[in-house]
Amino acid sequence: xxxxxxxxxxxxxxxxxxxxxxxxxxxxxFRSLLWYKQEKKAPTFxxxxxxxxxxxxxxxxxxILDKKELFSILNITAxxxxxxxxxxxxxxxxxxxxxxxFGTGTRLKVLA
Amino acid sequence: GAGxxxxxxxxxxxxxxxxxxxxxxxxxxxSLFWYQQALGQGPEFLTYFQNEAQLDKSGLPSDRFFAxxxxxxxxxxxIQRTQQEDSxxxxxASRIRRDTEAFFGQGTRLTVx
Numbered sequence: 001x002x003x004x005x006x007x008x009x010x011x012x013x014x015x016x017x018x019x020x021x022x023x024x025x026x027x028x029x030f031r032s033l034l035w036y037k038q039e040k041k042a043p044t045f046x047x048x049x050x051x052x053x054x055x056x057x058x059x060x061x062x063x064i065l066d067k068k069e070l071f072s073i074l075n076i077t078a079x080x081x082x083x084x085x086x087x088x089x090x091x092x093x094x095x096x097x098x099x100x101x102f103g104t105g106t107r108l109k110v111l112a
Numbered sequence: 113g114a115g116x117x118x119x120x121x122x123x124x125x126x127x128x129x130x131x132x133x134x135x136x137x138x139x140x141x142x143s144l145f146w147y148q149q150a151l152g153q154g155p156e157f158l159t160y161f162q163n164e165a166q167l168d169k170s171g172l173p174s175d176r177f178f179a180x181x182x183x184x185x186x187x188x189x190x191i192q193r194t195q196q197e198d199s200x201x202x203x204x205a206s207r208i209r210r211d212t213e214a215f216f217g218q219g220t221r222l223t224v225x
Contacts (some may be wrong), residue, residue, distance in 0.1 A: 042216050
């Protein structure tokens with residue numbers, strides 16, 4: 001059965017810290033790995049990764065995919081209180097509907 | 113529209129009542145998903161449409177759940193005879209093509225009492 005596992009489940013840091021969130025996946029006919037940030041209800045898109053070893057960056061956030069070891073990491077540098085959210089990782093397959101399998105998420109709290 | 117729009121934002125239903133949740137995807141987006149998110153969990157896949165065709169309904173938990181997208185745009189998720197375990201946030205997402213990212217709506221929080 002396809003699954004996505006995220007760690008840690010929760011994390012509390014202080015403003016200015018750097019955090020690394022982990023995502024491992026077992027997805028049949030894997031195609032892409034997506035990261036979302038969820039504040040309140042709507043997940044907002046962060047990154048989509050399809051190639052191994054190529055880092056994607058957006059401001060203080062960056063992510064990379066390792067298709068050999070079946071994992072991805074999301075890094076956030078110089079964290080701010082506005083980064084407090086649940087970070088969701090999802091695996092997408094090439095077959096069928098390309099639906100996404102989500103992990104449980106990492107709940108990040110950044111203290112001022 | 114500018115984003116995925118869902119209504120209502122909140123719904124309280126008495127056990128046994130039928131509910132209908134609406135999703136208005138981004139204009140021109142071919143793919144549409146429904147996900148169910150229980151408290152403290154990640155979104156769980158319910159069903160998928162490509163235009164008006166429901167290509168995958170493997171995640172619907174029982175035959176009380178029904179979804180449609182008759183004209184390939186707006187979609188409705190209907191839950192009949194609601195039960196307490198149906199309480200969750202129901203998220204709709206759309207994407208322009210199969211190999212692109214999906215954009216989510218704000219969700220509908222359903223509480224069954």
